[in-house]
Amino acid sequence: MIFFPGISMIINVLIILLAKILRREFTIHHLSLRSGLLSYLIIFFIGLVILNSAIFLINISLTHQSNFKILAVIMKSKEASAENINNDLTLSTFSQPDQLEELSSSSLASLENFSLESVPTNSVYDLPTTNSLASYTDYRLALLECNQASNKFLY
Amino acid sequence: MKVSLLICCYNEEKVIANCIVSCLNQTRPADEIIVVDDASTDLTYKILKKYQKKIKLLRLFKNGGNKSYAQQYGLQFISGDIFITIDADSMLDQHFIERIVDDFVDEKVVAVGGYIKSSRYNWLTACRALDYTIGQNIHKLAQSYLNFLFVIPGTAGAFKTEIFKKYINFEHDTVAEDLDFTYKLHKKGLKIKYDRQAIVYTQDPTDLKSYINQMRRWYGGGWQNLLKHLSIIQRPAQALQLSLIYVEGLIFSLVLYLLPIINLKIAVYLLLFYLATIIIFTLYALIKERRLDLIFIPPLYLFIMYINAAVFLEQFFQTVILRSNKLTWYQPKRIKI
Numbered sequence: 001m002i003f004f005p006g007i008s009m010i011i012n013v014l015i016i017l018l019a020k021i022l023r024r025e026f027t028i029h030h031l032s033l034r035s036g037l038l039s040y041l042i043i044f045f046i047g048l049v050i051l052n053s054a055i056f057l058i059n060i061s062l063t064h065q066s067n068f069k070i071l072a073v074i075m076k077s078k079e080a081s082a083e084n085i086n087n088d089l090t091l092s093t094f095s096q097p098d099q100l101e102e103l104s105s106s107s108l109a110s111l112e113n114f115s116l117e118s119v120p121t122n123s124v125y126d127l128p129t130t131n132s133l134a135s136y137t138d139y140r141l142a143l144l145e146c147n148q149a150s151n152k153f154l155y
Numbered sequence: 156m157k158v159s160l161l162i163c164c165y166n167e168e169k170v171i172a173n174c175i176v177s178c179l180n181q182t183r184p185a186d187e188i189i190v191v192d193d194a195s196t197d198l199t200y201k202i203l204k205k206y207q208k209k210i211k212l213l214r215l216f217k218n219g220g221n222k223s224y225a226q227q228y229g230l231q232f233i234s235g236d237i238f239i240t241i242d243a244d245s246m247l248d249q250h251f252i253e254r255i256v257d258d259f260v261d262e263k264v265v266a267v268g269g270y271i272k273s274s275r276y277n278w279l280t281a282c283r284a285l286d287y288t289i290g291q292n293i294h295k296l297a298q299s300y301l302n303f304l305f306v307i308p309g310t311a312g313a314f315k316t317e318i319f320k321k322y323i324n325f326e327h328d329t330v331a332e333d334l335d336f337t338y339k340l341h342k343k344g345l346k347i348k349y350d351r352q353a354i355v356y357t358q359d360p361t362d363l364k365s366y367i368n369q370m371r372r373w374y375g376g377g378w379q380n381l382l383k384h385l386s387i388i389q390r391p392a393q394a395l396q397l398s399l400i401y402v403e404g405l406i407f408s409l410v411l412y413l414l415p416i417i418n419l420k421i422a423v424y425l426l427l428f429y430l431a432t433i434i435i436f437t438l439y440a441l442i443k444e445r446r447l448d449l450i451f452i453p454p455l456y457l458f459i460m461y462i463n464a465a466v467f468l469e470q471f472f473q474t475v476i477l478r479s480n481k482l483t484w485y486q487p488k489r490i491k492i
Contacts, residue, residue, distance in 0.1 A: 006407050008399035009289075009432075012297035019300035058424075 077142070156259065157186045158252055159235030159316070163225035164243035165193040165218060168202060169489040170358060175206050177246035177356075183253035185239075187211060189232055193225040194218040199243075222309070223325040223332040230325065233316055241355070242310035244489060246274075248354035255313045258348050265318045265345040266337075268295075268304050269311030269353035272444070276361050276490065281452050282459045283359040285433075288440035291351065299349035301392035305400065307340075307347060309333035311355040318345065329383060331376025338384040341393060358489065363462075365487035370466040377401075378474035405471065408464035430457055 160178050164171055178188055188210040192200045194217055203212050211232060215225060226240065237259055241247065251269065258267045270291055273284040298304050309332060314323070323339045325332055340347055360366040381401065388394045414422040433453045441449045473479045 006403050008403045009293060011395075011399060012294050015297040015300055016293065019297075054424075 077146075156237060156256055157235040158183075158256060159187040159189060159233045159238040160185045160241060160252075161189050161191075161226065161229045161233060161238050162241050162243055163191045163193055163222055163229060164195065164199055164203075165222075165225075166195045166197045166199060167243035167489065168195075168198040170244045171199055171202055173246050174241065174243050175203070175210065177249075178241065179206075179209060180249055181247065181252045182250050183256055185252055187233070187235055189213065189229050191215065191225040191229040193222070219327070221327050221330065221332070223327045223335075226332065227325040227327075230320065235316055237313055238316050238319070239313045240309055242357065244358040245271075245310045246356045248356070251311075251353050251355065254350055254353040258313070258350050258353070259315070261346075261348070263346045264348045265315045266307055266340055266347045267313040267353065268307040268337075268347060268349050269313070269355050270351045271308055271311055272354055272356050273359045274356050275446070275448065276358075278452065278455050279361055279363070279366055279459075280359045281446070281448055282456050284444060284446060285437060285440050285449060285452055285456060288443055289436050292439075292443065295349060296351070298396050301396065302346065303341065303390075303392040303396050304337065304347045304349050305396060306331075306334050307337045308355075310357055311353065312336075313353075329376050329379040330372045331380055334376055334380040335383070338380055338387050341390075342384060342387055360487040361490055362488060366459075367462060367466060369487055370463060371470060374467050374470040375474050378470055382475065404467050408468045411461060411464045412468070426457070429460065430454070433457060433460075 162174060162178070164174075167174075175188070175190070178185060190203055190206075190210050190212050192203060192212070192214045194215050200214060203210070206212075213229060213232065215228060219225065230238075237255070239252070239255060255267055255269070258264055271287055273280050273287055275281070275284075295304060312333065314336075319336075322343055322345075323336050326335055329335050337347070360369050377400075381397070388397055410425070414425060430453060433456050437449050437453050437456075441447065473481070
């Protein structure tokens with residue numbers, strides 16, 4: 001007879017350990033077939049719960065990892081956009097507000113284009129394609145924040 | 156204490172000589188070696204005749220289609236206090252009889268189950284070696300502590316002749332005769348000892364077709380005997396171990412095949428879990444049996460696990476649901492090792 005690797009393995013290992021500790025053979029007096037099967041099923045479902053929990057934890061950690069990656073990319077893109085804005089703004093000195101007009105038309109155009117609707121969902125900031133609603137929302141929120149920050153800075 | 160050996164063979168020309176030699180080279184020699192040739196059509200009988208002075212050679216002129224017919228015939232000629240059954244494809248360790256005789260010193264013991272090792276040949280025999288190591292050192296050991304040895308192997312079993320003839324006997328209605336007499340012994344509440352030092356080397360199937368056919372006989376015979384001796388589950392230890400074997404076998408086999416359909420992701424995780432478990436088992440077997448060739452076995456064993464599960468379900472369906480009696484004795488292809 002070939003045995004399958006499962007709960008029977010765990011139960012039999014426990015029996016061996018118990019027998020080794022007690023240093024003798026033993027008999028089960030209070031276990032009927034019904035209670036035997038019941039305990040088997042209980043252990044089986046506990047096993048399933050443990051397995052599911054393990055899968056859940058693995059999933060969570062994987063999601064966190066990917067979220068961290070997305071966050072890192074967003075932060076990088078934020079820094080990059082802020083740097084661009086700063087570069088553009090250093091062209092004009094704010095000591096003289098009227099010189100704001102000296103901002104190159106291209107810079108202004110780029111800032112105008114920096115709106116929620118005009119920004120494509122990917123590629124501009126080298127962001128990965130947004131697969132999930134959550135990461136897509138994060139991405140859009142980050143862009144909005146970026147936009148607001150640049151507007152605040154300008155006006 | 157007089158010891159008899161009972162060997163039944165059918166077309167075993169490639170292996171029978173090794174078996175006889177191993178029986179003759181014992182530290183405690185057998186008092187009688189009875190060999191029943193079950194109407195072989197090859198050179199088996201001719202080879203056996205060479206040992207005629209050292210063995211009691213019997214011959215059946217019609218093959219019964221089940222080993223139990225030859226065993227029943229040979230049993231009539233046994234005169235020892237204890238007798239040992241051996242398959243023709245097996246070889247005894249030189250201390251085997253010595254160990255068995257020691258085991259029967261305890262008067263309560265009426266039967267002893269030995270320890271089987273698989274002869275090395277290829278990846279299939281290595282998978283079987285892994286099965287034997289885990290099955291015998293974990294499951295069977297636990298069973299022996301509960302005084303419910305699931306099976307006394309047909310190729311490594313020893314019995315008190317008088318009790319066997321009186322209560323047990325060989326019957327022909329199942330294809331796993333060893334399970335049949337083990338269950339009968341349990342039903343009588345007789346004591347069976349498990350001796351891991353009484354070692355027998357056996358030849359397992361070396362090709363996939365033979366392997367599947369042997370599994371069919373084992374699992375089919377298992378279900379047949381469970382139905383035949385259903386009252387055995389009234390006792391607690393038996394109930395626990397049998398539910399572990401059969402309920403788990405069913406759940407495991409169904410999960411293995413149905414889970415990928417229900418949820419592929421969980422199925423993959425489960426498979427990885429099984430792979431990890433098999434790797435741990437392999438390491439254990441590698442140390443225990445000192446067999447380095449087992450190191451490559453885990454992925455192959457995973458494949459074998461699927462085959463086992465499929466055959467287990469097939470035999471459940473055929474034997475339990477359809478109540479089919481199509482199973483016949485199957486002899487795997489032999490090789491000369």
